[in-house]
Amino acid sequence: MTEPQTRRPAWRPFVHAGRVLILVAIALIIHLAATLHAPVDDGPSPTVDVAIVQKLFPTAAKIDDSGVLLDEMGQSVGRVVQTSPAGDKAIGFSGPTNVLIGFSPEEKIVGLEILSSRDTREHVREIERHATFLHSLDGLTRDEVLSKTDFDAVSGATLTSLAMIEAIQRRLGGVQKSLKFPDLPELKVVRKLFPDAETLEVDVAYPALLHVKDAAGTSLGKLLRTSPAADNLVGYQGPTDMLVGLDADEKVIGLALSRSYDNEPYVDYVRTDDYFLGLLNGQSIAELSAIDNETLQIEGVSGATMTSQAAATGIYEAVDELVRARQEEEFIEAKVPWIYRLPLPQLRERDYKTIAVVIVGVLLAFSPWRGNPWARIPFQILVFVYLGFANGDFVSQALLVGWAQNGVPWKSAFGLVLLVGAALALPIFTRTNVYCSHLCPHGVVQQWTKRRIKWQWKPSKQLLPWLKAIPSVLLAWVVLVAAARWSFSLVDIEPFDAYVWHIAGWGTIAVAVVGLIASLFTPMAYCRFGCPTGALLDYVRYNGKSEFWTRRDWVAVGLLALGAVALLF
Template identity: 80%
Template sequence: MSEPQKRRPAWRPFVHAGRVLILVAIALIIHLAATLHAPAHDGPAPVLDIAIVQKLFPTADHVADDGTVKDAANATLGRVLQTSPAGDKAIGFSGPTNVLIGFSTAEKISGLAILSSRDTREHAREVERHAPFLHSLDGLTRDEAIRQTDIDAVSGATLTSLAMIEAVQRRLGGGQKSLKFPDLPKLGIVRKLFPAAQSLEPDEIYPSLLIVKNGDATSLGKILRTSPAADNLVGYQGPTEMLVGLDNQDIIIGMALVRSYDNEPYIDYVREDEYFLNLLNGQSIYALPETDLRELQIEGVSGATMTSQTAATGVYYAADDMLQSYLARNKADEKDQIRLRERDYKTIAVVIVGVLLAFSPWRGKPWARIPFQIVVFVYLGFANGDFVSQALLVGWAQNGVPWKLAIGLVLLVGAALALPIFTRTNVYCSHLCPHGVVQQWTKRRIKWQWKPSKKLLPWLKAIPSVLLAWVVLVAAARWSFSLVDIEPFDAYVWHIAGWGTIGVAVVGLVASLFTPMAYCRFGCPTGALLDYVRYNGKSEFWTRRDWVAVGLLALGAVALLF
């Protein structure tokens, strides 16, 4: 009778899952490192560089705290806004871009400029060189820019440029802060409309709409400030801020005057006129912008006609501005939904065909394999520049996944990562990587071939692990090194590629002429990562590669802490 078979340890099936968890943990460290150094979404905008402001206003000398651009004689040239941190949710190829928006004195956009970018260096640089794109919104008002949809993206930096426009629209869709009436109204004035008011809470979408609460934090209604929407309406000598009281159904219940730049006693005449202050009662604030002011026949307060009529007009301005802000936010929410473009449809089709081919008996047939390789090389490589790279993966780990801008690319990365884990097949490296395709074409094309010695082979195989360690260190420590330079993939988008990535591409392809798949075997950190998580016959055993992965995790943790 044969000896009983040795029972397999119960923990072995979990070894492979542990590898995936190590990868997730490294991604979380990279994300945490980026989060700790990123500006808060409700924090101050980064400090402006006057040299960049001068790209939009060549004679600019300084920028005031409110964004007003002045020349050396202190004359106003216009104003600027920057999209960060409000627009940082707009992720391009691998991260957000902080865009400077210039406005003329007529409140028309006069140009865009890049202040800083967490996107790939080459993509941001290509956008900077593309003047027609940076001036594609020129002459538009804030509302027109928000509604703009027909944008010509920058070739080679499509995702980066589209994300920049999204960041601009997100920034312009937010509320503006008043410079003439910067302070919240006092509770004493608010209590003229809501006697039980104890606190005010700005609305998330339109900050000039204040939620009024009692001592139990129960909503009593809302207060709409006419500032800053009506700050440019001048009565006798200046603007007036009014409060419009709204019940919980957004019906007007009264008005109150807060402060005015007009003269006494005109202000008191308006402040004490009950008929005027209750003139709009019973109307929906959302229906007000559609009403013709002449229909209401507002004659104004006797003795303060100009002040009161201007104050009433300001209510209409504020109601319209609030409505437009809500409509703009709805458009921004629509942008958050996944939208397929022609580029996405094509990329998704290539990915699906590649996956089906990888698992079909036709995968080795030249009549099926070669035409598909040509499609991958031309479309994913040169037309789109769609590669799974360390720069891309790190950028997404740091800033988030651009679901709505690049769902096709997201599907490509998802297939690259998930299929090796669950199917044992590294579909990306074998079928969907354009650089892998080129190496398959160059394999054994010359007679003389070089085979590494047994002593040299382990050192060559260690190169991808060393590169992965460098990637983790750069990402976790937030160093400024561009990770595109360690891989050849940006070389396919040749008009934006740097010399580092071109050099890696050329050396790798020349080496593949003498050693089959040289770069894939001895130089590719992304391929090594995908191969590490690939399920195979040895996946239940803890190996030296696992210790390397644990070392990378520890390296990332140390870089994060120090």
């Protein structure tokens, strides 16, 4: 009589899914920690020190709120804009970079300066050493930068430098700044509409719209400038920049004249005519945009008819441009299927080569040829030379944390994203850790050094658990650094940046050298006892014990709790 088979508990298949969820939860904690400290996309740009500006404009003595630079005599010598926060979605190797862009009075770029970066320290330093890159856009206008596609990246910091270019294009891709009225309105004029106004913040999506705030940072309303929409509307002798005050419901609370190229006393007549300045009060942006400009009849200010009519017409044109911009954005979001709204990745030669290497590596890993030296060794050489020394493409903790914090740069680094995707997804669904066995250049070197010398060292049973715990300790350190937002550079705990030797720091070089020496005496020593990324991939790999809760799962729960505590405190 046969014994009855024990039924497998129904919950066991969900244990492996739980491991993946733990990993996702840790990534969300890291992302939340970064989000709490990052500038919002529609917020103000960080303050720029004039000493940094002087690297591009030596005679600059002052920078005003709109970025215009003045010398000791109060004359304009140019202007600067910075890519943050509008360009923060451009992710390099592991994060965005805030770039200062200098424009001459002729509106041509005179140079770039790195203000701050959340990218890898070594990559940013390499770019700072390349003055040719920081001046590669010199002499170009805004439109020329937006239309340019052939940019030279910095070797060893390719992703970081290309992300800087993308950030610049994102920042310059909005509404062009007025050349006739480049300065923000004076507060004394704004206070005619908002008496408690203390600061003005430029709307990133539509720079002609200003957010008015009091001393406590509370929103008072908005200002719509007629410049640059009405810069070509000439009254008696020149254009006028009018301000349209809007309340929280975007209804007009009044008009104010900011600046004008028209003649006095006509400008002053308009500036002081209370009836004209209150003519549109109570009307909403939507109501104003519905008026046909061709049939518009405007009662001008007595004695300044041409100036006032041009100013009023400019108001309607500015409203029309604002509403049209919003409608275009809403149309894209509402009518175009989401799949077509996704920005297409900008594939470069580097991406095509990386994609090809990943595909070949995956096919080789699942083919009968994976153990054939004639197939395996040439491919290992390709991985070592191309992914390692030519590209520096590794799956590392610095990269994973940077992407968790800032987003995945699939548009600008599609090949690397595919490599990371394959490294994470294949172990979960196929039981095969393809990255560690076939696509990691450092793993390739350790396979070459395995048992190359006669004397080999085997850890004792007492020491082995302590050595195996090292990757978990390093992962705990990674979670703590990321969740607490400490300034420690995570590239120093792994050897991968050593392959890009001209940017590598001594920490990563030391880890690489020690790990390779150890692998001569103990096969795959670094992979087994030192690699936190390998431990992470092995943790989510499906295997015969995946349906059982193990000690490693308690370690993962501990990492999750550690991240949550670091986030709170």
